[in-house]
Amino acid sequence: MPEKTYLQALNEALRQEMERDEKVFIMGEDVGQFGGCFGVTQGLFEKFGEERVRDTPITESVIVGCAAGAAASGLRPVAELMFVDFIGVAMDQLFNQAAKMRFMFGGKATVPMTLRMPQGAGIGAAAQHSQSLEAWFMHIPGLKVVIPSTPYDAKGLLISAIRDDSPTVFLEHKMLYGVSGEVPDEAYAIELGKADVKREGSDVTIVATSLMVHTALAAAEKLKADGIEAEVVDPRCLNPLDKYTIIESIKKTNALVIAHEAVQYAGPGAEIAAMAAEEALDYLDAPIKRVGAPFCPVPFSPPLEKAYIPDADDIVAAVKSIR
Amino acid sequence: MTPDKKTLVHMYETMNKIRMFEKKLQDFFAAGEIPGFVHLYLGEEAVATGACSALTDKDKITSTHRGHGHLLAKGGDLKLMMAEIFGRKTGYCLGKGGSMHIADLDLGILGANGIVGGGGPLATGAAFASKYSKADTVTVCFFGDGASNQGTTQESLNLASAWKLPLVFVNENNGYGISCPQCKSMAVTDIADRAAAYDMPGVVVDGNDVLAVFEAVSEAVKRARNGEGPSLIECKTYRWRGHFEGDACTYRCQEELDEWMGKDPIPRFEAKLVESGAVSKKEAAAIQDRIAKEIEEAVTFAKQSPFPDPSELLDNVYA
């Protein structure tokens, strides 16, 4: 299978979906000739033209709302915000409009829009360009929340997100864009709401998302040296959440650690922990542990940023506290 | 309104300070010594300098992601700025903010801003506070052509006008928001035309002419202090560098850049100063030497300063 980067995989998904369905179009800031701030839309303007790859003004609330309105009017928009942090400007259009339209209108509206947004720290971009906000989106009924960790998943999940008839928030991690992996050339869809076991193990389940999947895999290698076999489960979607795969893993390992880059307090791990406590407590023989960012904005200075981002040692320590 | 000699000299110093500061950053960024992003103000020095020269120390500004020029023009400390941009503990924000978040509340600087359009509402608040507490201060909101399209900016223009706030909106129209040229992001040619929608004066000035900017902003400041409400001043200018350092700038052509570099605001101003006798060539050179030295000192200060300690991470989340 050919090797591609996460970024190339996303680009390929966009291209193939645009070839397949002319209702699919792209809009966002600098997504045209410039190719997107991180390069995800590179080459698409040249291939599909400015009608279908649309540069917008700096106007996030209209980017999101225009996507919702166009989606409700029969198109299949893929909108990009340059950084997830800018959703603050546009939140009303996402959570009061796009997410609720179908329900409020008694099932009459369909809003098949995809909103792509890069998340995460690691490039010294500081407090307003580095956050991980998946918990915000998980909390809104009506939105689907997709958060791929590998190039393979990125392509298959983006294709599914585009084909899905509900508004879907698609969260990329900027530190993953350059990561390579095997990606088929042809289009393929990965069902939304299906977790993937990234590593099998018998002693502890580590549920990790996005970049933290890779950190968890590194932690698992360290743990292996100490005789602990960790199973790493990547939910890939936070809504719908694949409870079944997580619980099956817990049944096997009897211990749960959850790792994400979002702020730990009221983060996505809180929901996963609560779900495990409600539905799998009998299988747990130790307290559930969470690893997430500390309760502060993302700092600028490199040593602070490094301390902010959870690392493999943090995950190892969490596992060792129960195993 | 012709500025006195002291003001003229100060303007000249400020423009050179911004120019040299940014050139230093350009070099250090290229050498990989600065983390994160830097958005340089090279070529736009006359806007911040002209506007801030029309303000008192008590007046306030809100800045942008391209903020170094505004901060220096409002009196920002070279050492503290440099240290912050280098991520050091001795910097303005203790290393927590970086280039896009430098602030000095004592100098009336309500912060650079990582969010395009983030400054307008804050400036509205600062201007409201001034009116509410009868403080006689004016706020200047710097914002780009790109930022002018954000709802937050338009809403701020409206509220400031409805409440007759002492606020001056200084638009820096450098023709682009990243790669997007003005003609693709709005149908108007002059952003100042939008002032009419809010029933406030809208003025277009040559943003590479520091005296023109000074004059227009001074007039607007006077209006604001008199309780006549906000104004919108559009300064036409150009950024010499890419949007951020590292931007290959494929969206614009060399001729355009050359044309604007030919309108370099510093030699234009210097020629006027020398011609009018306000500053001699020798004095101008001495000013440049002194500033170059101050900047070297700031670099030394920054580089010799420690990084913050991870134990400081959770400080200042709450008051």
Ligand SMILES: Cc1ncc(C[n+]2csc(CCOP(=O)(O)OP(=O)(O)O)c2C)c(N)n1
């Ligand atoms: C809300 C928001 N949207 C997008 C960005 C990304 N961004 C940073 S600067 C910029 C362009 C700003 O253009 P303009 O206002 O003209 O200022 P200039 O960079 O030209 O000084 C963009 C799109 C951002 N920081 N915040």
Ligand SMILES: [Mg+2]
């Ligand atoms: Mg601009």
